[in-house]
Structure formats: structure tokens, C-alpha cells
Amino acid sequence: MSYFSIPFIVIGLFILISSFFIVKQQTAAIIERFGRFQSIRQSGLQIKIPLVDRIAGKLSLKIQQLDVIVETKTLDDVFVRLKVSVQYKVIREKVYDAFYKLDYPHDQITSYVFDVVRAEVPKMKLDDVFVKKDDIAIAVKSELNDAMIEYGYDIIKTLVTDIDPDAQVKAAMNRINASEREKIAAQYEGDAQRILIVEKAKAEAESKRLQGQGIADQRREIARGLEESVEVLNRVGINSQEASALIVVTQHYDTLQSLGEETNSNLILLPNAPQAGSNMLNEMVASFTASNQIGEAMKEAKKKNEK
Template identity: 85%
Template sequence: MNLFLPIIIVFGIIILISSFFTVKQQSAAIVQRFGKFQSIRHSGLQLKIPIIDKIAGRLSLKIQQLDVIIETKTLDDVFVKLKVSVQYKVVTEKVYDAFYKLDYPHEQITSYVFDVVRAEVPKMKLDDVFVKKDDIALAVKAELNDAMMDYGFDIIRTLVTDIDPDAQVKIAMNRINAADREKTAAQYEGDAQRILIVEKAKAEAESKRLQGQGIADQRREIARGLEESVDVLNRVGINSQEASALIVVTQHYDTLQAIGSETNSNLILLPNSPQAGSQMLNDMVASFTASNQIGEAMKASKKAKELEE
């Protein structure tokens, strides 16, 4: 008897210790009795019947994430890989369903993600997949919520975190984008050149206008000066013909003096005889006389026609 007492004491201590167990925060333990569900225990120190009760398993109540990579084809026949991240957790009130209804929840969630993505993406072109990735994520979440809630899992959020087209497609897309940028740059450069040409033409037109206006003002002032010179000469007894001759001769020699004073000017040959001014004046008077005669003849012819009518 004395030999078995220490063994009994040790065995009793072991049984007593095995009667207690702890459950971590944000987790749950499933207790079975003879293989049958007995209870669900939550965080803290718990008690069970030794040998009879057994901890069948533990479930985490924290939010977990499952990353699923799916390869599928778009509407424009481009193969693309999508990475869908599913954030889920076990519903506290449905720990029983989560433990007993599903053996492999990850595989179940993955199957639903594959089914939804391969149903939605083939309806879209590649560009639309990038634009509507949130719509894909919402469709996955809605499908998973309907299916997984019965198994005790709550789908918190689904995210399409990566869209990876085929390598050749990405190269082609980069080339297209580069070509579009070059085209846009060429258009901007063309617009800039056109603006410069237009502004230069406007500046030249304005310069010509101002130059013409200056020449007109110069000639107007010259005519006014000639008129005043003739008036001055008439007042001292010199008639208009003599005054014109004097002005022509004066301007003739002023021109020669100006050309001679310019050291960098090219050589210009001009008539420089004493009769040059008189000859120019005679030619001017002759042309004025002929012009007046032609004008008088035209007036007389017009008047004769009016009388005949």
C-alpha cells in the first residue's frame, strides 16, 4: 500500500492539472465528451472533466486574410493574373458552425473567389479590369457573404490588390502609352511653332504698316515743305515755274552732297551737268502738260456724248 501511495498521489496531481486549461484572448475552444460536442469555451481559465472531456480544437476569432491568385482571360482575349485578398473572421455566435460544417475553410473561400472572378473578368476588356477592380471586389464579397455566413464566417472585406497582364501585353501597352505621349508632345510642339509663325507674321505686318505710315507722313511733310517753299518764293517775285526749277536744282545738289559725304556708300552714277536740273524740270512740266491735255480731251468727249443723248 505504501508503495502505491506516491503513484496515486502523482496520478491524482496529473488528473487535477489536466482538469484546467486556458483559452487565449480572441479565440475559442471546442470541448467534446466521448466524441460528442459538449461546449464552447472562450478566453480565460476553463475547467473540464479529465479523461472524459477533450479539447477537440481551437478557432481564432481574429480577422484573418487569405490571398488568392487567379489567372483568367478578359473580353479582348488577354490573359491576366489577379490577386484577391479576402479578410474574414469567425462569427463569435457561430463557432460551432465554423468548426463542424467546414473542414477546410480556406479551400472553400478560394473556390468561391475563383468562381466569381472568372465569371466577372471575361465580361470586361483589360482597361476596364483596372478601372472596375473595386466592382470585382464587391462582387466577390457579396458572393462570399451569402455563402460563408451559413458556415459561421463573416467576410469583412475583399480587395483586388494586384492585376498582372501577360508580359508581352505589358510591353505592348507601354509602347502604346509611349507613342501616345510622343504624339501629344508633337502636337504641342506644332501648336507652339504655329503660334510663333502667326505672331511673327503679325509683327511683320504691323512693321510694314508702320513703315508705310512713316513713308506717307514723310512724303506729306515733304509736299507741305515744297508748298511752303513755293509760297515763300512767290512772295519775293519768283513765279511757280522758276520756284520749281530752283527747288529741283537745290534737291539735286543736296542729294549729290549727301552721297559724297557717305563714306561707306556704293558708287552711284547720276547726271551732274549744270543742265541736269533744268532737264528734269522740263521733263516734269512736259508730263504735267500732256496729262492736262489728255484730261481735257476726255472731258470734252464725255460732254459731247451727253449732248447727243
């Protein structure tokens, strides 16, 4: 083998190797021959004619995403920025159209998104934009599908992923939301206070009722005890008036005794003279006597009137 044949061998090997190429999965390669479209090659090991065929380009068949930010104005004159995410892919059967009919698919998709959003959003108030964002996404998808299918692109899905109103509007909305929440909190607090007041009033009423019942029971027992005491005194020859007076005086001295047992008491019982007990007894006996005399006189007067 001469030294002159080595370059030809190297060139031959280079041409042979360059005739093979690999296309990755989910990718399509466009082959041109002398600048004219020749064929579309799918994934795997492929062969082309060296120096005649060339790879004009490759297109991904995977789903791709394009984020478009559109600024527009709502029906209530609020400027808002919408982020629209468009998911699309090249149709496998229309790789030729996707490669040769459209140079800049991103720019084309962006233009249609701008057109649809700026046609739909100005018809809505700001609150409706948040509520009907799915309607906006559907309108964008419908418009893009009709336009891009001709160029070999399939619009898989469109999403309105962000709605960003003007900063002053957002601050106002936050204040409104805070005020509404404070209003609701105040209503709950008011209801809680009202329930506490009502329950407290019910508890006090029940307490008063039980207290009154206790006092009534206490007085009933006192009256029964006095009645028994009077009966006992009547058995030993003391009439009812004297017995009642004696019981009152006894209770008076019992009260004085109980007050004396309290070392820190500031209560003063009036009258508190030594002769207070006897004076009280005399006054009670006199009042009972006067009462009996008045009763007898009234009976006599009634009998005379009847005659």
C-alpha cells in the same frame, strides 16, 4: 511526510494546474470530453476537468485575409492574372460550425473565388476588366457569403487588388499609350506653332501698317516743307518751276554730302558726274516748259472745238 507521498503530491499539483487554462482575446477554444464536443470557451481564465476534458482546438475571431491568384482569359482572348484579396472572420455564434463542419476553409474560399472569377471575366474585354474590377469583387463577395455563412464564416470584403495581363499584351498597351501621348503632344506643339505664326503675322502686319503710316507722314511733311520753300522763293521773284528745280538740285547735293560722310558705304549715286546737277536742273526746266506748252495747246484746241 514520507518519501512515498511526494510523487502523489507532485501529480496532484500537476493535475490541479492543468485544470486551468487561458484563452486569449478574440479567440475561442473548443473543449471536448472523451472526444465529444463539450463547450466553447471565450477569452479569459478557464477551468476544465483534468484527464477528462481537453482543448480540441482554438479559432481566431479576428478578421483574416486570404490572397487568391486566378489566371483566366478575357472575351478578347487575353490571358490575365487577377489577385483577389478576401477578408473574412469566424462568426462568434457559429464557432461550432466553423470548427467541425469545415476542415480547410482556405481551400474552400479559394475554390469559390476561382469559380466566380472564371465565370465573370470571360464575359468582359480586357479594358472592361480594369474598369469593372469592383463588379468582379462584388460578385465574389456575394457568392462567398452565400456559401460560407453555412460554415460559420462571414465574408467582410473582397478586393481585386491586381490585374496582370500577359507580358506581350502589356508591352502592346504601353506602346498604344505612348503613341496616344505622343499624338497629343504633337497636337499641342502644332497648336503652339500655329499661334506663334498667327501672332507673328499680326505683328508684321501691324509693323507694316505703322511703317506705311510713318512714310505717309514723312512724305506729307516733306511736301509741306517743299510748299513753304516754294512760297519763300516766289517772294524773291523765282517762279514755281524754277523753285522746284532749285529744290531738287539742292536735295541732290545734300544727298551727295551725306554719302560722303559715310566712310564704309558702298552706295554709288548715278549719275555722279560733276555736271550732273546742272544737267538735272536744265532737264527739269525743259520738262516744265514743255509741259506748260502742251497744256496751253490743249486749252487752245478745246476753245476752237467749243466754237
